[in-house]
Amino acid sequence: MPIKNLYKIISSEKTESGVFVKIHIDKDNPIFKGHFPENPIMPGVCMLQIIKEITEQAIGRKLRMRQANNVKFLSLINPEVNPNLTLDIAITEEGDEVKVKNISSFENTVALKMGAIYKII
Numbered sequence: 001m002p003i004k005n006l007y008k009i010i011s012s013e014k015t016e017s018g019v020f021v022k023i024h025i026d027k028d029n030p031i032f033k034g035h036f037p038e039n040p041i042m043p044g045v046c047m048l049q050i051i052k053e054i055t056e057q058a059i060g061r062k063l064r065m066r067q068a069n070n071v072k073f074l075s076l077i078n079p080e081v082n083p084n085l086t087l088d089i090a091i092t093e094e095g096d097e098v099k100v101k102n103i104s105s106f107e108n109t110v111a112l113k114m115g116a117i118y119k120i121i
Contacts, residue, residue, distance in 0.1 A: 002053060003046060005029055009054075010084070018091035018100075019058040023050065027079035042077035047112055051102050055091060055118065063098060063118035071114040075106075082106035096120050 006029050010022040025042065032040035048068065056063050077085065090101040097117055104112040 003029070003031060003049065006031060006046060007050060007085075012054075012057075014058070015088075018089045019054065019087075021054050021087045021089065023054075023085050023087065025077070025079040025083045025085065027083055029079075032079060040079055042079060044071075044073055044112075047073075047077070047104060048114070048116075051087065051089060051100065051104070051114070051116070052118065054087060055089060055098065055100055058089070058091060059093065059098065061098075062121045064121050065116055066097070066119045067117040069115045069117075071112075073112055075109050075111040077106065077111050082109075085111070 005026055007023045007025050010024050012019060012021045027040060031046065035041055035043050052063055052065060084106060086105050088103045092099040097119055100116045100118065102114050103110060
């Protein structure tokens with residue numbers, strides 16, 4: 001389920017392999033009061049949800065994650081320090097499944113790499 005007002009899309013462009021999106025994280029979102037006060041960190045599950053939502057928008061279909069693999073959180077995302085993220089999402093549709101490979105970064109720092117398989121619902 002989408003987390004209300006967690007992020008907004010700054011720009012989005014279709015690429016040969018999928019979509020390249022820039023987003024802005026709202027540092028004042030209530031999720032950061034619990035994760036963590038005085039040192040807000042983007043929860044990993046929220047990043048996975050954002051990737052799913054952006055993929056759904058790109059293909060115009062609803063998805064349910066079936067499998068996540070090679071999920072690597074490489075850097076903490078602090079929305080007070082680095083609120084702008086770039087998501088490079090490669091999307092491959094195969095029958096009733098969608099395969100995604102994502103690299104999420106801020107400035108010159110890779111924060112997340114992951115692959116996933118979604119079922120079209």
